Amino acid sequence: MSTTESPGISGAQLRSAELEREIRKEPGRYRVLTGDRPTGRLHLGHYFGTLHNRVRLQDLGVETFVLIADYQVLTDRDIAENLTEHVEELVLDHLAIGIDPDRSTIFTHSAVPALNQLLLPFLSLVSVAELGRNPTVKDEIAHSRQAAVSGLMFTYPVHQAADILFCKANLVPVGQDQLPHLEVTRTVARRFNERYGAGEPVFPLPEALLSTAPLLLGTDGTKMSKSRGNAVALSADADETARLVRGAKTDAERRITYDPAIRPEVSSLVLLAALCEEKDPRQVAEEIGDGGGAALKRRVTDAVNTYLAPIRARREAYAQDRRLVRDILRAGNERADAIAEETLRDVRAAMGADY
Known part of the structure; x- marks a missing residue:
C-alpha cells in the first residue's frame, strides 16, 4: 500500500x-x-x-x-x-x-x-x-x-x-x-x-x-474552529457561553427537530444539548417541541454551563x-x-x- x-x-x-x-x-x-x-x-x-x-x-x-x-x-x-x-x-x-x-x-x-x-x-x-x-x-x-x-x-x-x-x-x-x-x-x-x-x-x-x-458546527453554521470565533471555549464563563449561543444560527421553522441532513444548524445545537445532558438528540428535540429557536438556545446554554461547571472550576483552580x-x-x-x-x-x- x-x-x-x-x-x-x-x-x-x-x-x-x-x-x-x-x-x-x-x-x-x-x-x-x-x-x-x-x-x-x-x-x-x-x-x-x-x-x-x-x-x-x-x-x-x-x-x-x-x-x-x-x-x-x-x-x-x-x-x-x-x-x-x-x-x-x-x-x-x-x-x-x-x-x-x-x-x-x-x-x-x-x-x-x-x-x-x-x-x-x-x-x-x-x-x-x-x-x-x-x-x-x-x-x-x-x-x-x-x-x-x-x-x-x-x-x-x-x-x-x-x-x-x-x-x-x-x-x-x-x-x-x-x-x-x-x-x-x-x-x-x-x-x-x-x-x-x-x-x-x-x-x-x-x-x-x-x-x-459526531460533528458539531460552529455558531455560524460552519466548521467549529478556533480561528473563526464561532466556538464555545472550555475556558469561557457562563455569560460568554450564553452570548455565543444566543448568536448561533438557526432557521425560521418553529418546531425543533433533529435532522442533521435537512436542518444542520438546529440539529447541531440539539446535539450539543444532548451530549451535555447524556440524552438522545431526538428526545431533546421532542422535549423542546414548538418552543422555537429561543427555547432551544436556552436549553443549550443551560446544558453547556451545567456540564462545563466542574471543568471550569478545576481549570480556575489550576490557573491560580x-x-x-x-x-x-x-x-x-x-x-x-x-x-x-x-x-x-x-x-x-x-x-x-x-x-
Missing part, C-alpha cells in the same frame, strides 16, 4: 471496533500518542471530538502521551504569536478535563530534540512525490494563509510520524480525514524496519482508533498556580525526552551509526 492510500473506511471502522474490545481486555498493551497545536483556546468541538476520549483511554489504563505541537504552529503561519500563553492554556485545558499527569505525559515538540532528530532519517524513507500526493497535505496547502508553502508544511506527515514513533506508540486516535497521515507513519515504520531492522522490528506499525464523535502548570509540563518534557533519546539510540544502532 502506498503512502497516499488508506484502508477502506469500513475496514478501518471494523478494526477500530476490534481494538476497542482488545483495549478493554488488555489496556497495558497499548500506548497512545495524541495532541494539538497551541493556536488558541480549546472548545466544545475539541472536547466532544477528541478530548474526552483521551481521558477515557487514560482511565482504562492505556499509557497516553499528549503532544502540544508548538513547532507545528509554524506550518501555516509566519510566526507563532503568544506561544507561551497558548501552551500553558492547553495544559490547563487538559488538566481541567481530567488528564492526570501521574498517568499521562504532556509535553511539547520544542523540548524533545531527539524526537525532531528522527525527522532526518524518516524523510529519507518517503519520496517527494508521495508527500505531494497526500490528500491531507494538499487540502492544508489549499487552505493555507501563506503566500508560499513552507518545507515544514510539506513534510508535516513525516514530522507527525516522528511524533508517533518517538515513543513507539501503537495506537493513534484519529478522524477519518487523518487516515492518510497515519498511513505515512505506518509506511515510515515499515520501511525503516525493512531497511535497518535485520529481522527485529525497531518500530511498531501504529493502528488507527477511529473517532465516532502557574508554577504548578509549568512544573507539570517540565516533568512531562523530561519524561518524553528520555524516551525519545532511547528511541534515537535504537535508531542509531539499527543504522550502524552508534559511534
Whole structure:
C-alpha cells in the first residue's frame, strides 16, 4: 500500500471496533500518542471530538502521551504569536478535563530534540512525490494563509510520524480525514524496519482508533474552529457561553427537530444539548417541541454551563498556580525526552551509526 492510500473506511471502522474490545481486555498493551497545536483556546468541538476520549483511554489504563505541537504552529503561519500563553492554556485545558499527569505525559515538540532528530532519517524513507500526493497535505496547502508553502508544511506527515514513533506508540486516535497521515507513519515504520531492522522490528506499525464523535458546527453554521470565533471555549464563563449561543444560527421553522441532513444548524445545537445532558438528540428535540429557536438556545446554554461547571472550576483552580502548570509540563518534557533519546539510540544502532 502506498503512502497516499488508506484502508477502506469500513475496514478501518471494523478494526477500530476490534481494538476497542482488545483495549478493554488488555489496556497495558497499548500506548497512545495524541495532541494539538497551541493556536488558541480549546472548545466544545475539541472536547466532544477528541478530548474526552483521551481521558477515557487514560482511565482504562492505556499509557497516553499528549503532544502540544508548538513547532507545528509554524506550518501555516509566519510566526507563532503568544506561544507561551497558548501552551500553558492547553495544559490547563487538559488538566481541567481530567488528564492526570501521574498517568499521562504532556509535553511539547520544542523540548524533545531527539524526537525532531528522527525527522532526518524518516524523510529519507518517503519520496517527494508521495508527500505531494497526500490528500491531507494538499487540502492544508489549499487552505493555507501563506503566500508560499513552507518545507515544514510539506513534510508535516513525516514530522507527525516522528511524533508517533518517538515513543513507539501503537495506537493513534484519529478522524477519518487523518487516515492518510497515519498511513505515512505506518509506511515510515515499515520501511525503516525493512531497511535497518535485520529481522527485529525497531518500530511498531501504529493502528488507527477511529473517532465516532459526531460533528458539531460552529455558531455560524460552519466548521467549529478556533480561528473563526464561532466556538464555545472550555475556558469561557457562563455569560460568554450564553452570548455565543444566543448568536448561533438557526432557521425560521418553529418546531425543533433533529435532522442533521435537512436542518444542520438546529440539529447541531440539539446535539450539543444532548451530549451535555447524556440524552438522545431526538428526545431533546421532542422535549423542546414548538418552543422555537429561543427555547432551544436556552436549553443549550443551560446544558453547556451545567456540564462545563466542574471543568471550569478545576481549570480556575489550576490557573491560580502557574508554577504548578509549568512544573507539570517540565516533568512531562523530561519524561518524553528520555524516551525519545532511547528511541534515537535504537535508531542509531539499527543504522550502524552508534559511534
